[in-house]
Amino acid sequence: MRVLLSSILRAVCAAAVGYLLVMYRDQMVQWITIAIGGMFLLSGIISVLTYYSERRKARNAAERLHAISEMRDGTEAPASAEDIMRAMTPSFPIVGIGSILLGVILAMMPAEFIKGVMYSMAAILILGGLTQLFALVNVRKLNNIPFIFWFFPCVIMVIGVYMVVRPMDMAELPFRIIGWGLVLYAIVEVITAINIYRIRRRIEEAEPYNEANMPATKEEDIEDAEIVETL
Numbered sequence: 001m002r003v004l005l006s007s008i009l010r011a012v013c014a015a016a017v018g019y020l021l022v023m024y025r026d027q028m029v030q031w032i033t034i035a036i037g038g039m040f041l042l043s044g045i046i047s048v049l050t051y052y053s054e055r056r057k058a059r060n061a062a063e064r065l066h067a068i069s070e071m072r073d074g075t076e077a078p079a080s081a082e083d084i085m086r087a088m089t090p091s092f093p094i095v096g097i098g099s100i101l102l103g104v105i106l107a108m109m110p111a112e113f114i115k116g117v118m119y120s121m122a123a124i125l126i127l128g129g130l131t132q133l134f135a136l137v138n139v140r141k142l143n144n145i146p147f148i149f150w151f152f153p154c155v156i157m158v159i160g161v162y163m164v165v166r167p168m169d170m171a172e173l174p175f176r177i178i179g180w181g182l183v184l185y186a187i188v189e190v191i192t193a194i195n196i197y198r199i200r201r202r203i204e205e206a207e208p209y210n211e212a213n214m215p216a217t218k219e220e221d222i223e224d225a226e227i228v229e230t231l
Contacts, residue, residue: 007193011186018182025175026168030110037106040099047096111168118167125160129153 021028106113132153136145163170 004193004197007189011189011193014182014189015186018179018186021175021179021182023179025172025179028175029114029168029171033110033114034107037103037108037110039103041103041107044093044096044099044101044103047093047099051093051096114171115167118163118170122160122163122167125156125163129157129160132156 130153133150136149136153139145
């Protein structure tokens with residue numbers, strides 16, 4: 001019974017998650033995009049703050065080193081504090097600034113960003129399908145091309161055109177597939193668990209073999225064995 005309840009609980013959780021993914025797939029896409037934007041924004045801010053912290057440490061260290069070098073006797077002129085600080089300061093965090101900008105775009109405009117990505121992917125698919133068709137046209141002059149080789153580039157172009165017309169549907173498609181897959185898993189899990197439970201109960205309720213079912217073996221039924229010597 002515990003195994004059955006565990007399977008049912010697991011199936012209920014999977015069905016609930018699958019239902020949420022199917023019914024609220026558009027919100028899931030946007031929330032995941034916002035979460036990714038937040039991570040980019042946080043990493044960029046940390047990078048910029050680290051840069052200014054290291055810059056301040058480098059300035060203090062450069063001033064100390066410059067003061068020490070001026071107190072020493074030597075023929076060479078001591079390096080300036082600016083040169084020392086420039087050598088010790090890390091490079092400007094261009095990647096961090098880019099992460100901040102990307103994070104702001106993802107967090108503030110998730111739908112527009114998703115549409116932009118879908119349009120870019122649609123353009124790649126359409127251009128890729130056209131390129132394959134042009135290549136087949138050139139090869140057709142030398143040899144016949146089976147229909148299947150023409151079919152797949154056309155399918156690729158149709159998918160690209162559909163992505164241009166309905167970009168959000170294509171973005172939500174993975175969540176829809178995952179959601180229905182989880183619902184199907186939940187149904188199969190419950191059916192399998194119930195069948196296994198019934199089989200185990202049938203085996204446990206079956207009457208076991210006992211002495212009454214086994215053939216009786218008594219001492220009087222056993223004949224004395226005769227030892228036969230063979231020459």
